[in-house]
Amino acid sequence: MYNIFKKLLFKLEAETAHNIAIFFMKFLSEFPKLNLHSIDHFVLNKKLQQNINGIKFINPVGMSAGFDKNAEVVKALASFGFGFTEVGTITPHGQSGNSKPRMFRHIDERSLQNSLGFNNRGSRVIKKNLQNVYPFSTPIGINVGKNANVPGEFAIDDYLNMVEYFANLGDYISMNISSPNTKNLRDLQNSDFVSELFARAKELTKKPMFLKISPDLSPDEAIKISLKAIESGASGIIATNTTNDYNVVSNAMHLGGISGIALKEKSFTLFKEVAKEIYGKGTLISVGGIDSGEEAYKRIKHGASLVQLYTAFIYKGYHVARDINLELLDLLEKDGYENISEAVGKDL
Numbered sequence: 117m118y119n120i121f122k123k124l125l126f127k128l129e130a131e132t133a134h135n136i137a138i139f140f141m142k143f144l145s146e147f148p149k150l151n152l153h154s155i156d157h158f159v160l161n162k163k164l165q166q167n168i169n170g171i172k173f174i175n176p177v178g179m180s181a182g183f184d185k186n187a188e189v190v191k192a193l194a195s196f197g198f199g200f201t202e203v204g205t206i207t208p209h210g211q212s213g214n215s216k217p218r219m220f221r222h223i224d225e226r227s228l229q230n231s232l233g234f235n236n237r238g239s240r241v242i243k244k245n246l247q248n249v250y251p252f253s254t255p256i257g258i259n260v261g262k263n264a265n266v267p268g269e270f271a272i273d274d275y276l277n278m279v280e281y282f283a284n285l286g287d288y289i290s291m292n293i294s295s296p297n298t299k300n301l302r303d304l305q306n307s308d309f310v311s312e313l314f315a316r317a318k319e320l321t322k323k324p325m326f327l328k329i330s331p332d333l334s335p336d337e338a339i340k341i342s343l344k345a346i347e348s349g350a351s352g353i354i355a356t357n358t359t360n361d362y363n364v365v366s367n368a369m370h371l372g373g374i375s376g377i378a379l380k381e382k383s384f385t386l387f388k389e390v391a392k393e394i395y396g397k398g399t400l401i402s403v404g405g406i407d408s409g410e411e412a413y414k415r416i417k418h419g420a421s422l423v424q425l426y427t428a429f430i431y432k433g434y435h436v437a438r439d440i441n442l443e444l445l446d447l448l449e450k451d452g453y454e455n456i457s458e459a460v461g462k463d464l
Contacts, residue, residue: 118433130219130228138184141192157197157434159441163448164199166457168399168421169324169351171255171287175199176444176456177412177437180403180424181259181290181328185236187245194254197437202424203242204259205292208274208281210238211263214297214372222365222378226407226431229365230358231372233297234261239281246285258286259328264298271304272313280320288323291350294330294357296373302330305337307344318349324399325349331356331382331404335389342394352399354424355387376427380405384415391419395461407432409443416444416456417463 125133164175178200179193187203194201213235220229236242250256260282262274279289291313293304304310310327317325327345329338342353358373365378383404391400399422402415407428415423428436444456453459 118435122431122433126221126223129217130221131216131232134219138189141189144195145189145191157195157438159197159438159445161441161445163445163453163455164441166421166455169288171324173199173422174254175437175441176416176422177440178202178257178401178422178424179429179437180426181205181257181292182230182232183426183429187242187249187256190249190252190256194252196429196434197441198254199437199441200255200257200287200422202257202259202290203246203286204236204290205234205261205295206236206239206242206258206278206282207234207261207263208239208277209263210236210241218372220369222367222374222376225365225376225378226427227365227374227376227378228427228430229369229372229374231297233264234295239278243282243285246282250285255287256285257288257290257326258282259290259292261292261295261298262301268300268303272309272316275313276316276320279317279325283321283323286323288351289317289321289325290328290354291317291325292328292357294328296330296332296358296360305330305333305341307341310341310345311348314345314348314350324351326352326354326399326401328354328357329386329390331359331379331386332361333386335386338386338390339393342390343397346394346398350398352401353390353394354401354403355390356383356404359383375404376431377405377407380411384418387415387420388418391461391464395419395464406440407436409440409447412440413444413447413459414463416459417461419461419464421457421460
């Protein structure tokens, strides 16, 4: 069924197809009897359950930030089997993002390229959307960023205002300073900014906070920034965001960031190096090119407590989270583990 739906969607421009998908998922959310959660997409098995930073995760496969920018389809994503959802990126004020077209498919590489630029309806609208669903049966992460027109010297105020504004909503905060789609945003990936950001943010919330890093950092830079984040109050690291290494696909546009299979090795390589230093000091979440239980399990055994995906949902369909979780159960049984937490970090 999804392959038929995908053929129709892929005839449309990528962002248009995404908006149509969001529309239908919102429809699904409003009609519980149509909710696939009650059929067979959500995998419930104690072997996949973990308590991480005081949050109960029913399974380790989450939807990454970027898909549900405005917190509109949290219910639908749970119905498709995701164990948690990270909404956003959210900025204090709504913004339209970069000029269109700004989302492209690389079908042969099962990848996407986007230069959306934190397009979202703003914190006030999204807060209302979250109030309609939170607290929810699966954890909700809140991914925050700065408005595009805010200079770097004032950027920290945007992040801190968002942390305070969402203090009573969501289960964790993700700081996005690594998107390639907002001009000069990646300049914030430095020890001084990260140290001040988390030191001040931890005075505003008791919720776990994560730093999301770029795959285009050198291992030394990534480790240095990650350690500084942990020392300053971050609970962990999300690795990685999209890449602006345009050599990973053929026929790339020189704009925005690339996600999907083309990012897989680059993302894993950096994640592995960061995990060697961060594992045991903070929680690790791996994202970037994950589209199978085998790949998810590899990241888990290299230190990830949780994994996220987005592009695989586009190419493989609404059953991808279910399939990954079922494959994870098979791999756990093969290795003799009673719970997925036993596999975390075993290959380090």
